[in-house]
Amino acid sequence: MIPPPEILLVEDDPGIAAALGKELQAEGYRVTVATRGDDGLTHARHHRLDVVITDLKLPGLSGLDLVAQLRAAKPKLPIILMTAFGSTETAIEATKQGAFDYLLKPFDVTELLDLVSKAVASSRLMSEPLEIGRAGPSQSGIIGTSRAMQSIYKEIGRVAATAVTVLLRGETGTGKELVARAIYQHSQRAAQPFIAVHCAAIPETLLESELFGHERGAYTGAHVRRIGRFEQAHRGTIFLDEIGDLSPSTQVKLLRVLQERYVQRVGGNEKIPVDVRVLAATHRDLESAMREHQFREDLFYRLSGVTIVLPPLAQRTEDIPELVRYFLHRAGLELDVDSPAIQPEALALLQDLPWPGNVRQLENVVRQSLLLSRGYPIGLEHVRQADARARRPVSTAEHTFASYCTELLARAQQGELADARARMIEDVERELFTRACHLAQGNQVRIARWLGVTRTTVREKLVHFGLHATSASPPRPSTPPRNRRNPAGPPPSRSPVAPMAHQRPG
Ligand SMILES: Nc1ncnc2c1ncn2[C@@H]1O[C@H](COP(=O)(O)OP(=O)(O)OP(=O)(O)O)[C@@H](O)[C@H]1O
Ligand SMILES: [Mg+2]
Known part of the structure; x- marks a missing residue:
């Protein structure tokens, strides 16, 4: 089993601490409470943690000092601040010092859970070691020994230690984000934060403020x-994912940041110097986007100090058996299946199938096959079924919803389908959950809110459709605490919130 994320909650009000602790535990996190700032700092120094949540006003050491000292000791540990409206400025100051984010009291608990899950994802991205060319027993890795992949490893080695901007290109699901993480982990900045921004997942109106910040009153609602x-x-x-999706105005601003090395917050004049290494990725054809004047040439040349192109899986089919073994192992851990296995003919089929969605699609089909095989070795039938599910699109421009219904009914008339209605609901739900999961970057709290269903339903559906809680859109070894990974399994243990070993009186 993958250990649940560890959270330190620093809060001097015992009632609030207990209530928040309970909510976090119900999500599968392991929570430790400290009631003083200095105790929190001591605990954080000596324990492995994924996230710290802290009140701003604390006895012993203020939240702001806690942020400063933790940043010095553990620069990659995400810190979430809880603050009353009167001290918002202080909280903003803390985010300047590197705190992950802050919440204004009173807040809705789903807001906190939402932030925590993002922070855990970010923490794991930075700290889970990523082996190049193989995977350790409990580590993730970039798998593949094909020539194509070996030359990728060489390129990672060449650029990692430099400060050069790297543009990662390749079809969807080929491993661009994985390579970005590998470059970061092997860079001289590996001890400093890695911040990923999924440009396509953020509405255009919010993206500039996400990237560059904004001043108070910059626009209505700010x-x-x-x-x-x-x-x-x-x-x-900073990792700018889906860079091909930037609007022209954001492109101009980004270019300026890259050229001048300072940012200006939206609605502000101050030039704030930033020293940031930029990695960017896109699956888009930037050359044709440039011809059509949708992507700026000057930005393209700025970004592509070095370009690494990830080959489609079809060009490295010899890596498939190793990838399948790796994904089986990981899926087994997540779904609680002991020593998952696959029959040779099923493996051979996986090697023969086309993979338009590349490694991600292979990973999904392996997971889905494992679910279908219910603990037995995966056979041909399981792969065929999982593959058919993964490939069936609901509606594309040519294949509208109306014609989809007509087709279903035709199949029902011919006696091919006995459950047209159930089939349609299943197809629509798969599409809806897949897209929501991608857009929410796997964040179950947000998916639940958008779709108007409970979080339990979200968990069940993600497992049912073989969707990763976190990686319907990339970040791999990220969020899901234990009970999200395996909703079918036993509920997480609800041990009481662990108090700190040494609490001072008062
Ligand atoms: N060589 C590899 N070894 C192990 N896992 C891989 C490899 N390549 C990709 N994956 C896995 O496949 C999934 C997709 O990879 P990733 O998110 O890096 O793709 P991407 O190129 O960023 O895709 P997109 O363009 O759709 O964002 C992830 O779960 C990743 O861990
Ligand atoms: Mg990606």
Whole structure:
């Protein structure tokens, strides 16, 4: 089993601490409570943690000092601040110092869970070691020994230690994000934060403020100042994913940041120097986007100091058996299946199938096959069924919803289908959950809110459709705490919130 994420909650009000602790535990996190700032700091120094949540006003050491000292000791540990409206400025100051984010009291608990799950994802991205060319017993890795992959490893080695901007290109699901993480982990900035921004997942109107921050009153609704991701990534690395989707206006601003090495918050004049290494990725054909004037040439040349192109899986089919073994092992851990196995003919089929969705699609089909095989070795039938599910699109421009229904009914008339209605609901739900999961970057709290269903339903559906809680869109070894990974399994143990070993009186 993968250990649940560890959270330190620093809060001096025992009632609030107990209530929040309970909510976090119900999500599968392991929670330790400290009631004083200095105790929190001591605990954080000596224990492995994924996230710290802290109140701003604390006895012993203020939340702001806690942030400063933790940043010095553990720069990659995400810290979430809880603050009353009166001290918003202080919280903003803390995000400048590198705190992950802050919440204004009173907040809805789903807001906190939402942030925590993002912070855990970010923490794991930074700290889970990524082996190049293989995977350790409990580690993730970039798998593949094909020539194509070996030359990728060489390129990673060449660029990692430099400060050069790297543009990662390749079809969807080929491993661009994985390579970005590998470059970061082997860079001189590996001890500093790695901040990933999924440009396509953020509405255009919010993206500039996400990247560059905004001043108070910059636009309607901007009640307080906001520190952007570039400022937060100071001295570290920023990963701009889906860079091909940037609007023309954001492209201009990004180009300026890359050229001048300072940011200006939206609605502000101050030039804030930033020292950030930029990694970018896209699956888009930037050359034709440039011809059509949708992507700026100057930005393209700025970004592509070095370009690494990830080959489609079809060009490295010899890596498939090793990838399948790796994904089986991981899926077995997540779904609680002991020593998952696959029959040779099923493996051979996986090697023969086309993989338009590349490694991600292979990973999904392996997971789905494992679910279908119910603990027995995966056979041909399981692979065929899982593959058919993964490939069936509901509606594309040519294949509209109406014609989809007509087709279903035709099949029902011919006696091919006995459950047209159930089939349609299943197809629609798969599409809806897949897209929501991608857009929410796997965040179950958000998916539940958008679709108007409970979090339990979200968990069940993600497993049912073989979707990763976190990686319907990339970040791999990220969020899901234990009970999300295996909703079919036993509920997480609800041990009481662990108090700190040494609490001072008062
Ligand atoms: N060589 C590999 N070894 C192990 N896992 C891989 C490899 N390549 C990709 N994966 C896995 O496949 C999934 C997709 O990879 P990743 O997110 O890096 O792709 P991507 O190129 O960023 O795709 P997209 O363009 O759709 O964002 C992830 O779960 C990743 O861990
Ligand atoms: Mg990606």
